[in-house]
Amino acid sequence: MITAKTKQQPEVLEAVIIRFVGDSGDGMQLTGTQFSDTSAMFGNDIATFPNYPSEIRAPQGSLYGVSGFQVHIGSVEVSTPGDNLDLLVAMNPAGLKTNLHAVKPGHTIIVDTDSFTKKNLEKAQYETNPLEDGSLENYRVIEVAMTSLTKEALKSVEGLDNKSITRSKNMFALGMVYWMYDRSREHTIDFFNKKFKTKPHIIEANTKVLNAGFYFAETLELIPNAYTISPAKMRPGTYRIIMGNTATAWGFLAAAENSGLELFLGSYPITPATDILHELVKHKHFGVKAFQAEDEIAGITSAVGAAFAGDLAITTTSGPGLALKGEALGLAMMIELPLVVVNVQRGGPSTGLPTKTEQSDLLQALYGRNGESPVIVIAASTPANCFDYSYEAAKLALEHMTPVILLTDGYIANGSAPWKIKSAKEMSTIKTNIVNEVKDNWNPYDRDENTLARNWAIPGTAGLEHRVGGLEKDKVTGNVSYVPENHEYMTHIRAEKVKRVQNYIPDIKTEFAETGDLLVIGWGGTYGSLHSAVKQINEEGYKNIGLAHFNYINPLPKNTEEILTKFKKIIVCELNSGQFSKVLNINFNGFEFKQFNKVQGLPFGNTELIQKFKQLVD
Amino acid sequence: METAVKKYTFKDFTSDQEVRWCPGCDDYVILRSMQKALPEMGVKREDVVFISGIGCSSRFPYYMNTYGMHSIHGRAPGIASGVKLANPNLSVWVMTGDGDAMAIGGNHFIHVLRRNIDLNIVLFNNEIYGLTKGQFSPTSLVGQKTKSSPYGNTQPPFQPGELAIGAQARFFARIGGNNPKDMTQIFIEAQKFKGTSLIEVLQNCVIFNDGCFTNITDKAVKEDKQIYLEHGKPMIFGKEKDKGLILNGLKLEVVTIGENGITQEDLLVHNAKEQDPTLHQMLVRLEYPVATGVIRSFNDVTLEEREDALTAQVKANSKFKKTDDLFFSGETYEVK
Numbered sequence: 001m002i003t004a005k006t007k008q009q010p011e012v013l014e015a016v017i018i019r020f021v022g023d024s025g026d027g028m029q030l031t032g033t034q035f036s037d038t039s040a041m042f043g044n045d046i047a048t049f050p051n052y053p054s055e056i057r058a059p060q061g062s063l064y065g066v067s068g069f070q071v072h073i074g075s076v077e078v079s080t081p082g083d084n085l086d087l088l089v090a091m092n093p094a095g096l097k098t099n100l101h102a103v104k105p106g107h108t109i110i111v112d113t114d115s116f117t118k119k120n121l122e123k124a125q126y127e128t129n130p131l132e133d134g135s136l137e138n139y140r141v142i143e144v145a146m147t148s149l150t151k152e153a154l155k156s157v158e159g160l161d162n163k164s165i166t167r168s169k170n171m172f173a174l175g176m177v178y179w180m181y182d183r184s185r186e187h188t189i190d191f192f193n194k195k196f197k198t199k200p201h202i203i204e205a206n207t208k209v210l211n212a213g214f215y216f217a218e219t220l221e222l223i224p225n226a227y228t229i230s231p232a233k234m235r236p237g238t239y240r241i242i243m244g245n246t247a248t249a250w251g252f253l254a255a256a257e258n259s260g261l262e263l264f265l266g267s268y269p270i271t272p273a274t275d276i277l278h279e280l281v282k283h284k285h286f287g288v289k290a291f292q293a294e295d296e297i298a299g300i301t302s303a304v305g306a307a308f309a310g311d312l313a314i315t316t317t318s319g320p321g322l323a324l325k326g327e328a329l330g331l332a333m334m335i336e337l338p339l340v341v342v343n344v345q346r347g348g349p350s351t352g353l354p355t356k357t358e359q360s361d362l363l364q365a366l367y368g369r370n371g372e373s374p375v376i377v378i379a380a381s382t383p384a385n386c387f388d389y390s391y392e393a394a395k396l397a398l399e400h401m402t403p404v405i406l407l408t409d410g411y412i413a414n415g416s417a418p419w420k421i422k423s424a425k426e427m428s429t430i431k432t433n434i435v436n437e438v439k440d441n442w443n444p445y446d447r448d449e450n451t452l453a454r455n456w457a458i459p460g461t462a463g464l465e466h467r468v469g470g471l472e473k474d475k476v477t478g479n480v481s482y483v484p485e486n487h488e489y490m491t492h493i494r495a496e497k498v499k500r501v502q503n504y505i506p507d508i509k510t511e512f513a514e515t516g517d518l519l520v521i522g523w524g525g526t527y528g529s530l531h532s533a534v535k536q537i538n539e540e541g542y543k544n545i546g547l548a549h550f551n552y553i554n555p556l557p558k559n560t561e562e563i564l565t566k567f568k569k570i571i572v573c574e575l576n577s578g579q580f581s582k583v584l585n586i587n588f589n590g591f592e593f594k595q596f597n598k599v600q601g602l603p604f605g606n607t608e609l610i611q612k613f614k615q616l617v618d
Numbered sequence: 619m620e621t622a623v624k625k626y627t628f629k630d631f632t633s634d635q636e637v638r639w640c641p642g643c644d645d646y647v648i649l650r651s652m653q654k655a656l657p658e659m660g661v662k663r664e665d666v667v668f669i670s671g672i673g674c675s676s677r678f679p680y681y682m683n684t685y686g687m688h689s690i691h692g693r694a695p696g697i698a699s700g701v702k703l704a705n706p707n708l709s710v711w712v713m714t715g716d717g718d719a720m721a722i723g724g725n726h727f728i729h730v731l732r733r734n735i736d737l738n739i740v741l742f743n744n745e746i747y748g749l750t751k752g753q754f755s756p757t758s759l760v761g762q763k764t765k766s767s768p769y770g771n772t773q774p775p776f777q778p779g780e781l782a783i784g785a786q787a788r789f790f791a792r793i794g795g796n797n798p799k800d801m802t803q804i805f806i807e808a809q810k811f812k813g814t815s816l817i818e819v820l821q822n823c824v825i826f827n828d829g830c831f832t833n834i835t836d837k838a839v840k841e842d843k844q845i846y847l848e849h850g851k852p853m854i855f856g857k858e859k860d861k862g863l864i865l866n867g868l869k870l871e872v873v874t875i876g877e878n879g880i881t882q883e884d885l886l887v888h889n890a891k892e893q894d895p896t897l898h899q900m901l902v903r904l905e906y907p908v909a910t911g912v913i914r915s916f917n918d919v920t921l922e923e924r925e926d927a928l929t930a931q932v933k934a935n936s937k938f939k940k941t942d943d944l945f946f947s948g949e950t951y952e953v954k
Binding site: 037040041043187231234235236237238239240241250253254257262264266283284285286287289291293294295297298300301302303304305306307308309310311313327328331335420421422423424425459460461462463464465466467468469470471479480 | 932
C-alpha cells in the first residue's frame with residue numbers, strides 16, 4: 001500500500017556507508033562524487049573508494065563490467081571508506097550480485113527494477129530473479145522502476161535522444177539518496193550549471209531527474225524515514241575535497257613556488273597515475289612545463305635533462321613504468337641530480353590489476369636498479385597528505401641532491417577526503433644547492449659537509465662548465481675514474497648521503513599506546529584502515545595496542561628500533577606478501593615481525609584487521 | 619641582460635681530458651670541427667650543452683669544455699629535450715651513433731624529430747658497433763660480416779636520412795667524416811637553424827669497419843662519387859663539374875653536360891627549404907652520387923614556440939598568479 005507520509009524529523013546517525021554500483025557507463029563515479037562532495041560541504045568527514053574495471057565501457061550487464069563508488073560519511077572521524085554497507089544502490093543485476101555480500105543484514109538495497117530483465121539476469125548468472133525468489137529477504141529492498149520514471153520525468157524536455165535519457169537515471173538514484181540522507185541538491189544543480197554551460201537542455205534534464213528522484217523518495221512510503229548525519233568535529237579552517245592525485249600535483253606546485261624553480265613534469269600516461277599529468281598540464285599559468293613523452297623512459301629522461309638544466313623535475317608513473325624508468329633513475333642517482341619519481345602503485349606483477357590497489361612495488365622502489373643505487377623512498381598515507389609528501393619529496397630531492405621515489409597507491413590516489421587547505425606559505429622552506437659563483441678549485445662534486453649533497457651548477461652559469469655521466473667519477477673532480485678504491489669510496493658516499501637524510505626527517509610516533517602488548521606497523525596508503533581498526537579495538541577495551549605508521553621508508557626514522565622494543569608483539573600489515581616486513585627484518589635483529597598480508601587488489605577491511613589483532617592479544 | 623659574446627677560439631672549447639678514441643678515428647675530425655665551429659656560432663660557452671648516449675660517439679661531451687652529460691644508451695634525445703624545454707636559451711647538441719640513435723634509441727630518435735625542438739643532433743654513422751667490439755648495427759649492409767654475423771648480415775639497413783625525413787625531420791645534412799671544412803660549416807648551419815637539425819657523418823671505424831665509406835669519401839673519388847648540395851645551386855658534381863642530376867619521371871638520373879644536348883640549365887636546382895620532402899627523400903636514397911651537404915632545411919614552427927605561445931595565452935587569461943589562488947579557488951567550505 002502506498003500512502004503519502006507525514007513529515008517527520010530525520011533520524012540522526014553517526015556515520016553511514018553507501019555504495020553506488022552499475023555498468024561502467026552508468027555514471028556511478030559521478031553519482032558517488034556528487035554525494036560525497038555534498039556531504040563534505042555539509043560538514044561531514046568523508047572517505048571515498050572508487051572501484052572500477054580497467055575496460056572503459058565493459059559489455060553492459062556483465063559481472064566484470066561493474067563499476068562502483070563507495071562513500072563513508074560521518075559526524076565522527078572517518079578514516080576509511082568502511083567495510084559493510086548501510087545502503088547499496090544497484091543499477092543492474094550484475095551490480096547486485098557482485099556487491100550483495102557487503103551489505104549489512106537488515107539494511108537497505110535500492111534497485112532499478114527496469115534493469116532486471118531476463119537478459120540482464122542471465123548476464124549476471126542469476127538462475128532466478130533475486131527480487132522474486134526470496135533470496136533478499138534479510139534486506140530491506142526498495143524496488144524502483146528508475147529507467148521508466150526517468151523517461152517519464154523527461155517527457156517534456158526537447159532535444160534529448162534515448163541514450164541521454166537512459167544515462168541520466170543515475171541522477172534519479174542520487175535524488176532518492178539525497179532525500180534519504182537529508183542532503184541539499186544545491187551543490188549538484190550548481191555542478192550541472194557549470195558542467196553543461198553550453199547545453200541548457202542537458203542541465204534541464206539532469207535537474208528534472210534529480211528532483212524527480214528526490215520527490216519520489218519523499219512522497220512514497222517505500223522509505224520509512226530520512227536520516228541525517230550531523231557535521232563532524234573538524235579543525236576550524238577552509239576546506240576542500242581533494243583527490244590523492246590532485247593533492248600530489250599540488251604539493252609539487254607549492255614546492256616549485258617555495259624553491260623559486262620552474263616545475264617540469266616528464267610523463268607517459270599510465271593508470272592510476274595519469275591524473276597527476278592531467279592536473280599539472282592545466283597549470284601553465286604557474287609556468288609548469290608538462291611534457292607528455294613517447295614512453296616511460298623518455299618521461300624520466302626528459303626530467304633528468306630538466307633537472308640538469310635547473311628545473312624542479314618530476315616524473316609520474318605506476319609499477320610497470322617504474323620498471324622501465326630504472327636505468328635512467330640509476331643515472332640520476334649516479335650524477336646526483338634532484339628528481340622525484342612518483343609511483344602510484346597498482347596491482348602487479350606485469351600488467352597485473354591496473355585499476356586496483358596494492359603496495360607491491362616497495363622492494364622495486366628500494367632495490368630495482370642495477371648496481372648499488374640507493375635513493376630516498378617515502379610514502380604518502382592519505383589522499384590529503386599526498387600534498388605534504390609530494391612537497392616533502394621535492395624538498396628532500398633538492399636539499400640532498402638525489403632522486404626521491406614517492407610511493408602512493410590507487411586507493412589513496414583515487415580516493416578523496418576533506419583537506420584543510422594549506423598555503424604554500426605554511427610549508428617549510430626549501431633551500432636548493434644551486435651554485436652561482438665561481439670559486440677557485442671548484443669541482444662539480446664538491447659536497448655540503450652535513451648533507452653530503454653535491455653543489456648544483458646549472459648550464460648558463462659562466463665558469464662552472466662541467467660534464468657529468470653514468471661512468472664512475474673521481475671523488476674530487478667528477479672526471480671518469482676506474483680507480484678501484486675511488487669506486488668503493490663513491491659507492492659508500494652515495495649510500496651515506498641517503499642515510500644522513502635520517503637527520504632531517506621526523507621521528508616515528510606511535511598512536512594509541514606508546515608501549516604495550518601489540519604494535520601494529522603499516523606504511524603508505526593503508527593508514528586509514530589501520531588507524532580505524534586500532535582505534536576501534538582500543539575503544540573495545542584493548543588498551544595496549546599501538547600503531548606505528550611509516551611515511552619514511554629509506555632511510556627509516558632514527559628511533560625506529562626504539563619503538564619496536566616497547567611492545568611484546570609486532571605485526572606488520574601490508575597489501576603485498578610481506579615486503580616492508582623484509583625491510584624491517586634486514587635492519588633490526590632480534591624481533592619477530594608477524595605479518596598480515598592481503599594481495600587481492602583491495603584495501604584492508606576493518607573486520608579482518610580487528611579479528612587478526614584480537615587473535616594475537618587474546 | 620644580454621652581454622656581448624666573447625670572442626672564443628677552439629681552445630676555449632677543449633676540455634682537460636685526454637681523448638681516448640682509436641688513433642685515426644674520424645671522431646677526432648668531428649671533435650675538432652665542432653671546436654672550430656663553436657666560436658663562429660655567436661653562442662656563449664656557458665650556454666652550450668652536449669648530451670650523449672652510449673657508444674664511441676658518446677664519449678664526445680667529456681672532451682668539450684662546455685656543460686655536458688654522458689647519459690645512457692639511446693636516451694640522449696629525451697634528456698636533451700628536457701634540457702632545452704627547461705631552458706630554451708641553451709644551445710643543445712645530441713652526439714649519437716647509428717646503434718645509439720636507431721637501434722636502442724629508435725623510438726626517441728623518431729619522436730624528437732617529429733616534435734621539432736630546437737636541438738642539433740650529430741649522428742656518427744659507421745655502420746658497426748664499435749664500443750662492444752664489432753657487431754652489426756641498424757645501418758650495416760646485408761651480407762656484411764661482423765662478429766655477430768659471421769656468415770653475413772641478414773637484416774636490411776635503415777638509411778638514416780630516409781628514416782629521419784619520414785619522421786618529419788626539417789633539417790638533414792650529410793657529410794664525410796674526413797671533410798672537416800664542410801663539416802664545420804654544416805655545424806654552424808645547424809646551430810642557426812631553428813628546429814631539430816640532424817647531421818649524419820659518414821664516419822670511418824678504423825678497427826671494426828675500416829674503409830666502409832672509402833669509395834665515397836676518399837679524396838681520389840669523392841668529387842666523382844658525391845654531390846655536395848647547396849641551396850639555390852644546380853645539382854652538379856664530378857671532378858670536371860660535368861655531371862648533374864635531372865628528374866626523369868619519378869627517378870633522379872645522372873646526366874653528363876654536353877652529352878645528348880644537356881646543358882647546365884637542364885639540371886635540377888637544389889631547394890633545401892622546400893616543405894614537400896619528396897625530392898629530399900630521393901636525394902638521401904641516391905646511391906650514386908651520394909648526396910652530401912644540407913639536403914633539407916625547411917623552416918617550421920618549433921615546439922618551444924608553440925609552447926611559449928600557449929603559456930603566454932594561458933598566463934594572460936588566468937586568474938591564478940600564486941598557488942594560493944588555485945588552492946582556495948572553486949568549491950571550498952568553512953569549518954567553524
